[in-house]
Amino acid sequence: MKHADNYIFDLSDNVTRTPVHYKNRFGIKIAADLYLPKSFDKSKKYPAIIVGAPYGGVKEQSPGLYANVLAQRDFAVLTFDPSYNGYSSGSPRHLSSPEIFVEDFSAAVDYLGTRDFVNRDQIGVIGICGSGGFALSAAQVDHRIKAVATVSMYDIARTQRYGLHDSMTKSQRDQYLDELGEQRYLEFLGNEPTMTPRGAAINFDENTDPISREFGEFYSTERGYHPNSISQFTMTSSMAFNNFSLLDHLEDISPRPILLVAGENAHSKYFSDDVYEKAKDPKELLIIPNAGHVDLYDKMDLIPFDKFEEFFKSIK
Numbered sequence: 001m002k003h004a005d006n007y008i009f010d011l012s013d014n015v016t017r018t019p020v021h022y023k024n025r026f027g028i029k030i031a032a033d034l035y036l037p038k039s040f041d042k043s044k045k046y047p048a049i050i051v052g053a054p055y056g057g058v059k060e061q062s063p064g065l066y067a068n069v070l071a072q073r074d075f076a077v078l079t080f081d082p083s084y085n086g087y088s089s090g091s092p093r094h095l096s097s098p099e100i101f102v103e104d105f106s107a108a109v110d111y112l113g114t115r116d117f118v119n120r121d122q123i124g125v126i127g128i129c130g131s132g133g134f135a136l137s138a139a140q141v142d143h144r145i146k147a148v149a150t151v152s153m154y155d156i157a158r159t160q161r162y163g164l165h166d167s168m169t170k171s172q173r174d175q176y177l178d179e180l181g182e183q184r185y186l187e188f189l190g191n192e193p194t195m196t197p198r199g200a201a202i203n204f205d206e207n208t209d210p211i212s213r214e215f216g217e218f219y220s221t222e223r224g225y226h227p228n229s230i231s232q233f234t235m236t237s238s239m240a241f242n243n244f245s246l247l248d249h250l251e252d253i254s255p256r257p258i259l260l261v262a263g264e265n266a267h268s269k270y271f272s273d274d275v276y277e278k279a280k281d282p283k284e285l286l287i288i289p290n291a292g293h294v295d296l297y298d299k300m301d302l303i304p305f306d307k308f309e310e311f312f313k314s315i316k
Helices: 062-071 098-113 130-141 156-162 170-188 210-219 235-243 269-278 305-313
Strands: 015-023 029-037 046-052 076-080 118-128 147-151 258-263 283-288
Touching: 015 062, 015 098, 029 062, 029 098, 046 062, 046 098, 046 130, 046 305, 062 076, 062 118, 062 305, 076 098, 098 118, 098 130, 098 235, 118 130, 118 305, 130 147, 130 156, 130 269, 147 305, 156 235, 170 235, 258 269, 258 305, 269 283
Parallel strands: 046 076, 046 118, 118 147, 147 258, 258 283
Antiparallel strands: 015 029, 029 076
């Protein structure tokens, strides 16, 4: 099924969507969408939610789908393209950065918190996949974020340094960092940035690596395809993630609440498990039965929208 303007869903008749732009602390122009209930009353103060995209995703995919539902429940919802990606500015394209991707969440708070119709004391965040780690990291230092929910959370810094399920050895990491050093020389001398391998398989079959196939079934098919979402980043982006952790100060989020949502069968579930163990109360780990990692990107019967509404409307 085709949708307008490359969004992977149809906008509800009960919601308005407005493109907006603002700059983050680094001067990068962020392209975002503001979702409001059709019954919007400019004299009211609305609770607000920022929804961050999966690592490699853009606002027209899962973030917009989430916003489309939550705006119908009387939230003001902002989705955005990360710096250097989608329709946001920044060069080279498809760069990623632990600091800048965390900053993008605080910049979204800057924007929402300066809208007359937003209650500054009720601004929360949903981070999907890699954005879960960035959102938690932002909340560690940005007290304006009053509640954090993650969905199929990934800690990208941990994955870059230690591999999925912490499987990378030191010798493997040293070899990779040596390769990145050589790549920096090439790019300094004028070569185009080299991209990481595509994380979402294109021509997948029953013999494809299960995780690459799972991402491919979303990003590489009509289900979730968007031309701005290539599931790749510049190769040298990995150096910063190897050096800077995201989640060293989880305890600082307390007493603001954390909700971790993960699929029972998700290959990434261990990230949510570990954050739940390390974070202080109030915290909750919600496991969705019979769900994998990508299922929670777009499968409406599995995404716990009632829980999100309850969680964010309970912000005091």
